[in-house]
Structures are given as C-alpha cells and as structure tokens.
Amino acid sequence: MASSDQEELKYLQALNRELDAIIDSSHDGIVIADGEGNVLRVSKSYERITGVPAEVITGMNMRDVIKLGFVSDSVTLKVLEKKQSITISQRFATGRESIITGSPLFDENGKIVRVVTNVRDMTEIKQLEKQLAFSQNLLKRYQTELDELRAQHCSLGEIIAVSKEMNEVLLSALKSAGSDATVLITGESGVGKDLVAKFIHNKSWRNKSPLIVVNCGAIPEQLLESELFGYEPGAFSGAKREGKPGLIELADGGTLVLDEVADLPLIVQVKLLRFLQEKEIWRLGGIKPVKVDVRVIACTNKNLEGLVEEGRFREDLYFRLNVIRIKVPVLRERKDDIIPLIRHFLQKYNQQYGCSKKLTSEAYNFLVNKTWPGNVRELSNFLERLVVISEKDELDLDTVKMVADQKENEEKIKIEILSPITLKEAKEKLERELLLAALKEFKTTRSIARSLGIDHSTVVRKMHKYGLVKN
C-alpha cells in the first residue's frame, strides 16, 4: 500500500473513532442506517433507553429488527418510505417513553444514503409532569377546602388561624381527617391541641358518630381502666350490678381523644396497645372481646420520647400513636394570630358579660408583644379578666398593664397552713387573703367584686365579717 493510502486509512480510522465517541457521548439514543435500512451504528444510550442490544442489531436490517420483535415500529423505514424527516413517539419494552426523530441524508442524486435516528427519552419528564399535575391538583383541593372553611368561619369550629404556621397545622389536620390513622398532637399547654383534635373529628367521615375526649390525667389511676374499657356485672366490689360499657366502646364508629396521654399508667398502656392492635377490647371481668371501630387521636404537652427513654411510656405504644404527628406551635412563634385571637375573645366576652369594651391601639401593641407562656388559654383568660375588671369601655394601656400586673401579684398569694385546721377555717383564711389583696389593688368595692367574680353585696358582707371595712 502506498504511504499516502496508509495515511488516508489512518486518518479515516481516527475519524471513525471520533464519530463513535461523539455518538456514544450523546444522552439521546442514536441509530444510523444506510439507504436500505441496514443498521450501521448504534449508540450506547440507545441500548439503555430501548433495551435493544446494540451489538446484536448492528449490521441487521431494520425489517428484521422488527420481525424479531426488538422494536414495534421503525422510524428508519418510515423515512425511507416517505423520503423526509419523521417524528413518532414510542414506548419500549423497558417501559421508557421516547420521542424519536429520523432524518434522511441524500446524495447528489437525491437518493437516501443514510438515515440518522435520534431517540429522546421522555420517561422522567413525563413522570415529573404527571407528579406535578397531581401535586397541583391536591394543593388546589386543599386550598379550596381551607378557603371554604375560612369563608364559613364557624365551621372551623371557632379555630382562629391567620398565621402561616397555624394554617399549616390545619392543613395537616385536614389531610389526616381523610384517613383513619392514629394522630399524635403535641405542643405546649394551652396552644389548642384539643381544638385541633376536635377539628380532625369534625372533618372526618366519623363526624356523625361520637367524639369522646378522655382526660387521662384527670381520672384517678384505679378508675381509668374501668372507665376506658368498661366492666361486666360483678367485676369488682363497688361496680354497678348491670356492668358498664367503657368510653372506648361508647366511641364506637367515632373518634376517641386521649388527652394528656403521657399520664396513662403503664398497665393501661398495655391494654390500650392491645386494643390498637386488635381493634377489640376486653371489659373488666369479661369473657369475650368486643369489636370496636374507633379512630384514636392522642394529645400531649410532654416529651413522649423522653418518657419512653425513662421507661415511663411504652415504646411500642408510642409507635402506634405516633403515626401522623401534628405539632401545634406556641403563640410566640405565630404572632400573626395574636390580634385575631384578641378580637375573637374580646367579642366573645363582651357578649358573655353584656359589655362593648374596646382596646386602644397601644393596648393591642402591648398585648401582641407580651409573652404568653400559657399560650392561647392564658390570652383567653386574660381577656376575660380584662372585660370583667375594667370599669371603662375603653381598655387603654394603663388598664391592660394594671390587669397584667395584678395577675402576677395574685399568683404570688401564698397561704401557709402550719397546723391542721378545719376546711371552714382554711376557706375563711383564703377569703380574707383574697379580699386583702383585692383591697390593695382596687379603689371601689364594685371593682373588687368584679375581680373576684362575686356579687357586690357579698364583698361588702365579707369585708364586715373580716373587719376589713375602710373608714
């Protein structure tokens, strides 16, 4: 071979490698065929997208590729037939969806010498499109539901939610209402956990059935088990002769809210766990289980994880309860709710006490910036006291500050009992102390009466009784 020929061969080989490298680096699949439909080159990505082995079909005619069932349709053949660029969409055995474009390459006589086919994988884009549409739909649905709820304010069950944080809470609550999963509502005391639990029940398909709220901390330990699970006749001494259904049974078809769930004694925790697993309860002294269909919502202001670590709360029960978790944020983390809450409670207590008191803007300002360690409950109590105690219709900064200070003072009243006294004596001692504290604070006996929540005549009578009459 002449040396110039050799050089040309080398040059062509290098060009060939370069072309292969270019083709293989393409993210789209590429197939090159000649004017008869014989496959000349196939890129690696073509194999990845279509699942058709590149080595096998290289050298084959496209008609055979179809005949052997590697692909269902061939753009190459279509291009050869129509003598123009063609685009089709195709789904391969890999499940991947693609947009395929074939383009003809003509020689100087107008004859097709090559068909270059580009396979663009659309699977991910299609999936993302689907996901996006789905999420957008869902969001729209929740948004309309929430808007509707807001529009007919009362159906929020008197829940004030203006802040972004509280709206997120209600959105999660609304989502959870659609399922039967157990919900654990956490958050500091007074943030509105009970209210959220009721909201979930009201928005769930169980809303025509009972909502039973059990305050696990308020029922004496030895009674809790029989209250929750009920008992059969003669189960224990002091039991009713005819037996008694438990609160769980009473909630059948509806929702059971376990308030202050951290206070459940360990033995009741075991029984409750069994109920959650088996959806049936055993009454005390019962000989067969009773099927109950109840959705459980648990509330707590304690750190349940900590209690689990200390062994005071069963881990398995914790997992059963903590399926959906909703945390209600403290008031200081959602300041946007404070003014709407103040308006709400002011209106409520004005109505309740037949007043029409209004806060000045400085007073509003003061209340928004005050810390509320007792959260919404403290705010509500504060406004009630404010409405009751204040004498003028205008609640200005001084009045609000006075009530705020007075509350702190009142909390400091301490009665010491050094030796056993009768209840009557203790009551009198407390009454005298309360009157004394109120006397220091207020100018008139009428305001004393309002601050203590008793009649004016009672104040006067008791002041005489305790020798506290001012001269």
Ligand SMILES: Nc1ncnc2c1ncn2[C@@H]1O[C@H](COP(=O)(O)OP(=O)(O)OP(=O)(O)O)[C@@H](O)[C@H]1O
């Ligand atoms: N967003 C709200 N809108 C209107 N009232 C509210 C709101 N949040 C709480 N309240 C009121 O505040 C008081 C306390 O709320 P709730 O009893 O639900 O608190 P909690 O979180 O269960 O507290 P605890 O942990 O002490 O049981 C209730 O009277 C409730 O009606």
Ligand SMILES: [Mg+2]
């Ligand atoms: Mg509560």
